[in-house]
Amino acid sequence: MKHIRRTAFIFLLLFLAVIFPSCTEDDGSGHIFKMNIENNPRNLDPQLAEDKESLIIIENMLEGLVRVMPEGGIVPAAAESFDMSEDGLTYTFYLKQGQEWESLAEFSEPVTSADFVYAFHRLFDPEIGSPYGKDYICIKNGSAVLNGTKSIDELGVKALDEYTVEFTLEYPYYDFLSLLAGSPAMPCCEKFFVFSKGRYGMAADAVASNGAFYLKEWNFDPYWDNNYLIMRRNISYSDKSYVYPYSLNFFITGDGSSDRADFLAGNTDCCITDRYDERLFEETVSYSNYSKTAGLVFNPNSRYFSGRPLREALAKSLNRDEYSRNLFTGLTAAYGVIPSGITMQGKSYRELVPDRTLSIYDASFAELWENSLKTMRLDAVDNVKITVPDSFSGVDTIYEITDYWRENLLFDCGVEVVSETEYNEKIENGDYEILLAMLTAEQDSAYEFLENFVSQSYFRSGEVPELMSVLNSSKTAVSISEGTERFRTAETRIIDNYLFIPICYESSYLVCGKDAADLAYYPFDDTVWFGEAKYFD
Numbered sequence: 001m002k003h004i005r006r007t008a009f010i011f012l013l014l015f016l017a018v019i020f021p022s023c024t025e026d027d028g029s030g031h032i033f034k035m036n037i038e039n040n041p042r043n044l045d046p047q048l049a050e051d052k053e054s055l056i057i058i059e060n061m062l063e064g065l066v067r068v069m070p071e072g073g074i075v076p077a078a079a080e081s082f083d084m085s086e087d088g089l090t091y092t093f094y095l096k097q098g099q100e101w102e103s104l105a106e107f108s109e110p111v112t113s114a115d116f117v118y119a120f121h122r123l124f125d126p127e128i129g130s131p132y133g134k135d136y137i138c139i140k141n142g143s144a145v146l147n148g149t150k151s152i153d154e155l156g157v158k159a160l161d162e163y164t165v166e167f168t169l170e171y172p173y174y175d176f177l178s179l180l181a182g183s184p185a186m187p188c189c190e191k192f193f194v195f196s197k198g199r200y201g202m203a204a205d206a207v208a209s210n211g212a213f214y215l216k217e218w219n220f221d222p223y224w225d226n227n228y229l230i231m232r233r234n235i236s237y238s239d240k241s242y243v244y245p246y247s248l249n250f251f252i253t254g255d256g257s258s259d260r261a262d263f264l265a266g267n268t269d270c271c272i273t274d275r276y277d278e279r280l281f282e283e284t285v286s287y288s289n290y291s292k293t294a295g296l297v298f299n300p301n302s303r304y305f306s307g308r309p310l311r312e313a314l315a316k317s318l319n320r321d322e323y324s325r326n327l328f329t330g331l332t333a334a335y336g337v338i339p340s341g342i343t344m345q346g347k348s349y350r351e352l353v354p355d356r357t358l359s360i361y362d363a364s365f366a367e368l369w370e371n372s373l374k375t376m377r378l379d380a381v382d383n384v385k386i387t388v389p390d391s392f393s394g395v396d397t398i399y400e401i402t403d404y405w406r407e408n409l410l411f412d413c414g415v416e417v418v419s420e421t422e423y424n425e426k427i428e429n430g431d432y433e434i435l436l437a438m439l440t441a442e443q444d445s446a447y448e449f450l451e452n453f454v455s456q457s458y459f460r461s462g463e464v465p466e467l468m469s470v471l472n473s474s475k476t477a478v479s480i481s482e483g484t485e486r487f488r489t490a491e492t493r494i495i496d497n498y499l500f501i502p503i504c505y506e507s508s509y510l511v512c513g514k515d516a517a518d519l520a521y522y523p524f525d526d527t528v529w530f531g532e533a534k535y536f537d
Contacts, residue, residue: 028517028534029244034268035528038256040220040227045201046186047122047130050442052526053252055183059527060231060248062186063211065093065116065165066177067529068444070287070520072343074177078111078187078210088172088478095163100236101189103208104216105196111210113165115187120157123184132184138173138475172478175344182443209234212243212531220252227252244518244534263511269535270512270519272526275393276330285512289341290505291523293334293439293449294392297459297500302433304381309372311498316362317369317408318501323400327504331394334502335359337439337491338449341523345480349446352484358495359502369409385414387432389423394504398436401503437500444524446487447474453494464493 041054046062049055067077076082079093099111124133124145137143140156156168169176179185192200192208199206204218213231220227231248251268253259260280263271273280274292296314298305305311324333336355340348362368373379388398398415405411413434418426426432437459441448453459454468470490477483494500510521510528515536520529 027244028536029242030246031244031269031533031535031537032247032249033245033270033516033530033533033535034249034251035270036251036253036256036259036262036268037229038253038259040222040252041229043201044207044215045188046183047119047128047132047188048201049183050131055525056527057215057229057231057250058183058186059211059522059529060213060531061207061209061211061215062183063237064182064186065095065180068178068181068343068522070289070522071346072348072444073346074181077181078116088174089169091167091169091176092160093165093167095165096240097163098236099210099240101192101208101210102214102234102236103192103205104214105192105205105208107192107195107208109189109191110162111187111189112162113159114162115189115210116165116185117157117159118190118193119184119186119188120155121152122188124155125152130184132182135182136179136184138169138171138176138179140168140170142170171476173475174477174480174483178345178444204229210237212237212241212529213245213248216247225254227254241531243531245530248530266513269516270510270528272508272510272521272528274330274391274506274508276328276507276509280511283514285514285516287510287512287519287521288330288507289521289523290332290339291341291440291508292506293337293339293502294394294436294504294506295334295337295439295500295502296386297435297437299430299433299435301430304376304378304384305434307376308498309375310369310381311501313365313369313372313409314405315359315495315498315501317365317405318359318401318503319361320359321361323397323404324504326400327397328393330507330509331397331504334505336502337494337500338446338487339505341444342441342446342449343444344446344484349484349487352480353488353491358492366408369411381411381413384411384433385416386434386436387423387426388415388417388436389420389438390417391420392436392438393506397504436503438506439500440524442525444522446483447471450487450490450494453490453499459499464497464499467493 037053039053041057042051043049044054044057046058049058063078065079066074068074080096082093084091101109122128123130126148133146141150141154144150145152145155158166160166187210189208196206204215207215214234216232217230229250233243233246259271262268298311320333336358338349340350342349388395402413402415405413439452450471470486474483474486508523517534519533
């Protein structure tokens with residue numbers, strides 16, 4: 001009955017889409033885009049939101065000074081233009097004029113530079129407790145404000161006039177513009193924040209939009225299955241940068257299991273998936289990017305793999321040119337840690353730092369394995385399995401690798417495929433010998449990708465004590481070449497110490513109907529920007 005009620009509700013919205021002014025024009029505008037999200041957004045406050053459901057709404061509701069395009073380029077957004085000083089310490093942004101805050105509540109104010117200053121004050125205010133302030137410490141006095149030794153007014157973010165905002169940095173940082181495109185850097189109107197009376201970000205009438213869409217309805221009841229959000233075109237924004245869709249309808253499903261079925265049935269216009277499915281990809285348009293890296297890590301308390309020698313032999317046994325021929329669609333052999341979907345200043349990281357030389361096949365791996373066993377006074381390695389999550393689409397490749405080990409090393413390694421719940425429990429309890437780890441990041445950031453190795457205990461980063469210092473030094477890189485060199489150093493040390501043996505990079509996809517075009521997909525936080533999305537019926 002729950003499924004029937006929810007399906008009936010979807011058909012009601014589809015019927016309303018026909019009655020109300022939402023027909024598609026010749027230029028692809030006017031469509032009501034429909035999409036499932038798994039959970040209710042927790043908080044639409046951009047300085048606090050962390051869950052992907054909140055972020056996809058924020059992405060379409062608010063706009064920062066600049067926007068990162070899906071291919072990695074950075075373009076002005078709420079800003080009309082910007083300047084950077086020769087020393088790289090001062091950025092000046094000139095806002096588009098004539099835009100208004102749009103809200104379901106009775107509130108109207110122009111979007112001004114003060115809204116960006118207030119957002120950054122909230123970002124660094126220790127009492128607000130934003131999880132993102134530490135990511136922006138390149139701003140002058142940022143660290144001192146966060147730790148309470150300087151006042152918020154000393155932060156290097158100033159409104160020079162009503163439509164000009166200036167950032168002063170503590171040191172030149174090559175990737176500062178990318179930071180300004182993120183959700184934490186999106187504006188917050190202080191008058192509206194006060195107007196919302198402590199409910200900011202928690203209800204449809206407690207959010208205001210300066211982006212392509214505003215929040216029209218937000219229905220959520222944990223005991224009622226027909227939960228949804230409806231967003232409408234923001235006319236003030238569209239007057240400056242035309243918004244093609246008339247509306248966005250997000251259905252809150254509760255478990256995500258119906259996403260593919262609803263898309264195939266025509267109840268939604270798009271869905272996100274990390275697994276290639278021929279049925280899903282027939283007669284569709286897809287946007288994809290390699291956003292994950294799968295590789296092997298070893299239990300630090302393992303009798304066999306606590307030391308380096310056997311790990312090294314296994315790493316050198318992998319001939320990626322061989323097993324890459326049989327990889328499932330959506331997978332490609334990985335030689336490094338960071339996938340090609342990570343970008344830096346408009347270019348793929350893997351274009352800037354090629355990975356073919358990071359992990360090298362060595363034909364003497366069997367001899368190395370045998371000598372290591374002798375040194376460890378072992379006859380064989382017994383009762384070892386690789387623990388693999390059932391969400392991983394390349395399980396056949398893991399079996400191919402273990403078959404190869406069995407034939408060439410007499411290493412009879414098993415494979416156990418477990419549910420996500422059991423997989424996480426095994427990690428928490430240290431109940432594994434070899435683990436297929438899935439690396440990803442919540443942002444398009446090489447730093448965040450590599451930070452997995454210091455934030456996750458099972459990555460054995462204690463064996464490379466200088467790893468964190470190398471990563472931290474990347475935050476003070478003046479040029480992109482300096483930044484990539486520091487990331488290259490960190491990546492090399494991870495691989496050369498066999499903390500992680502790369503197996504493959506994995507794609508994630510946004511799949512749309514063949515009549516849809518120009519959706520912007522950001523795979524790391526699973527957000528989609530619909531501002532220029534078109535539908536040709």
